Structure formats: C-alpha cells, structure tokens
Amino acid sequence: MSRSLIPAFLVAQVDVKDLADYIARYALPSAGPLQKHGGEVLVASPTLQIKEGSWHGNWTVVIRFPDMAAARAYYEDPDYTPLKALRINELAKSTNLILVGGFDPVALGL
Numbered sequence: 001m002s003r004s005l006i007p008a009f010l011v012a013q014v015d016v017k018d019l020a021d022y023i024a025r026y027a028l029p030s031a032g033p034l035q036k037h038g039g040e041v042l043v044a045s046p047t048l049q050i051k052e053g054s055w056h057g058n059w060t061v062v063i064r065f066p067d068m069a070a071a072r073a074y075y076e077d078p079d080y081t082p083l084k085a086l087r088i089n090e091l092a093k094s095t096n097l098i099l100v101g102g103f104d105p106v107a108l109g110l
Contacts, residue, residue, distance in 0.1 A: 007064050007102040008071040010039075013057035015093040019046070022059070022091045030083050037074035038066045056094065071099045 016022045027044070034041070043062035048055065065071040074080060087095065 006067060006104050008066075008068040009042075009100050009102065010061070010063040010065070010071055010075070010097065011100060012059075012061040012095055012097040013055055014059040014061065014087075014095045015057040016059045017091060017093060019059070022087075026083055026087050026091050030080065033074055033077045033080040033083070034063065036079070037070045037077065039070070039074055040064045056096065068099065068101050075099065 014022075033039075041061070041063050043060055045060055046058050048060055063071075065074065075084075
C-alpha cells in the first residue's frame, strides 16, 4: 500500500462550554477548511460509553483525511487558525487533539 494512500485521523475530546455556540461559531465555519483538505467528519457527538480508562470532555470528534499531509495542512491552514484560536480561547474549557495515521499492514510487516 502506498504511504500516500493511508488515511489519517484527527481525534479530539473537547469540553465545550456551550454546544450551540460551539456549533455556530466553530464547527460550521470549519467546514470550508475541512473540505479544502479532504476532511470527512466521521464522529461528532456528546454520546460515548467509557469502557476503560478515562475520557475528558463532553464532545468527541473523529475526522478522516486522505493522508497525514492533508491532516497537517488542515490543522495549519491560515483559514483554520482563527477558528482554532476561538475554540481554544473562548469556546472550550479544554481540548485533547491528536493526528494519527491509519492502519498500515505493510509498515507493520503484515
């Protein structure tokens, strides 16, 4: 499998202050930069079941990108930067966010 064909994922756990405000001021305006970089929202939900460990926040998001370069380009996009700052500084009490590569059996020698 070519490395450029391995999807990447943005996974975030967010402690949102006000969900309606978060959706209106951050989530909806983020759609443009997401589409520009091939992002597809797979999960955006306050509902989860913790089976092991701990999970902080009241909003979970999983976004798939075509590859890690696209995921990084989205996160670093100048059009996304003010939205990111708004989320961090106003709309969320806290956020944990990672970019992670998809499963690559070739890299694992499988």
